[in-house]
Amino acid sequence: MKTIVIANHKGGCAKTTTALNLAVVLANQGSRVLAVDLDPQGNLSVACGADLQELESTRCTSHRLMLDVRGDIAAYRMRARPRLDLIPACLDHDAETLIEGQPVSRDLLLKNKLAPVRSGYDYCVIDTPPALRAPTLNALAMSDMTIIPIESSNFALVGLGQVMRMVSAVRKAHAPKMIIMALSTKYKPRQTVDREVRSQVEAMFKTNMFDTWVPDAAAVNQAVGIGKSVYETNMASPAALAFFNLANEIRERFGDEKVGLETIAGAESESSHAVAEEGRR
Numbered sequence: 132m133k134t135i136v137i138a139n140h141k142g143g144c145a146k147t148t149t150a151l152n153l154a155v156v157l158a159n160q161g162s163r164v165l166a167v168d169l170d171p172q173g174n175l176s177v178a179c180g181a182d183l184q185e186l187e188s189t190r191c192t193s194h195r196l197m198l199d200v201r202g203d204i205a206a207y208r209m210r211a212r213p214r215l216d217l218i219p220a221c222l223d224h225d226a227e228t229l230i231e232g233q234p235v236s237r238d239l240l241l242k243n244k245l246a247p248v249r250s251g252y253d254y255c256v257i258d259t260p261p262a263l264r265a266p267t268l269n270a271l272a273m274s275d276m277t278i279i280p281i282e283s284s285n286f287a288l289v290g291l292g293q294v295m296r297m298v299s300a301v302r303k304a305h306a307p308k309m310i311i312m313a314l315s316t317k318y319k320p321r322q323t324v325d326r327e328v329r330s331q332v333e334a335m336f337k338t339n340m341f342d343t344w345v346p347d348a349a350a351v352n353q354a355v356g357i358g359k360s361v362y363e364t365n366m367a368s369p370a371a372l373a374f375f376n377l378a379n380e381i382r383e384r385f386g387d388e389k390v391g392l393e394t395i396a397g398a399e400s401e402s403s404h405a406v407a408e409e410g411r412r
């Protein structure tokens with residue numbers, strides 16, 4: 132199981148949108164995927180079909196899993212889509228405080244709890260909250276690839292240095308093989324600001340920036356609004372193609388085989404042919 136962590140303490144830079152779309156595309160390409168929501172806002176969980184009210188009473192959440200000494204992970208895992216499982220999250224102030232207060236291996240709670248299911252998945256995609264606290268540190272401590280989504284706007288680079296220092300420190304302590312990648316999100320290629328921000332990020336990350344950028348597209352927003360990935364609602368859109376290409380860039384970085392558009396599960400459907408057409412343009 133290779134772990135991909137989506138992290139940036141800047142709010143609204145498309146962490147959850149990236150996590151959701153990536154998890155759905157990787158599963159659709161045929162991989163077995165575990166998505167983990169570490170954000171108590173629970174946005175990824177809702178998009179994957181979880182009921183937040185029910186979660187508040189059952190407490191079968193990622194945070195509680197990290198604190199559960201004897202419990203079985205099966206109780207915390209739900210099926211979100213074919214080949215895609217989810218460990219959800221919801222508001223739970225006590226849990227976060229308890230995680231912060233753990234005296235031993237505080238940053239390795241998640242890694243240790245997921246160890247028994249590693250062989251059951253090809254990829255684990257973790258969505259983190261807009262805060263560099265214990266849950267995010269737990270995700271980074273088990274990360275093989277950390278993706279920093281960077282919104283193409285004026286304030287996008289503020290605080291980026293702080294994120295990089297934090298990620299690098301966790302890499303040094305716990306995950307020496309971690310690859311750190313930047314991803315342009317909500318990108319508008321015709322806007323000068325967007326192009327300038329992207330080239331500044333490129334100068335900073337050099338080869339560790341994805342060639343793929345995710346366009347600013349109403350289709351992405353609309354899909355999120357009904358708890359879906361754009362891949363599920365509008366497979367023929369450039370944004371869906373971008374997430375498809377992103378998944379392949381990630382596979383390539385890991386040395387895994389890329390997936391051709393024709394091999395998408397359900398490739399016989401009309402919509403996947405539409406994506407294939409789009410890819411050839």
Ligand SMILES: Nc1ncnc2c1ncn2[C@@H]1O[C@H](COP(=O)(O)OP(=O)(O)OP(=O)(O)O)[C@@H](O)[C@H]1O
Nearest residue numbers: 142143144145146147148261346347348351352355
């Ligand atoms: N490519 C895109 N095109 C248009 N809208 C987008 C795109 N990506 C994300 N959005 C919208 O931007 C908003 C913020 O996205 P998202 O919730 O994924 O950010 P986030 O980083 O997870 O936020 P938070 O820090 O609160 O967790 C959402 O309304 C989402 O629909």
Ligand SMILES: [Mg+2]
Nearest residue numbers: 146147170174
């Ligand atoms: Mg989010």
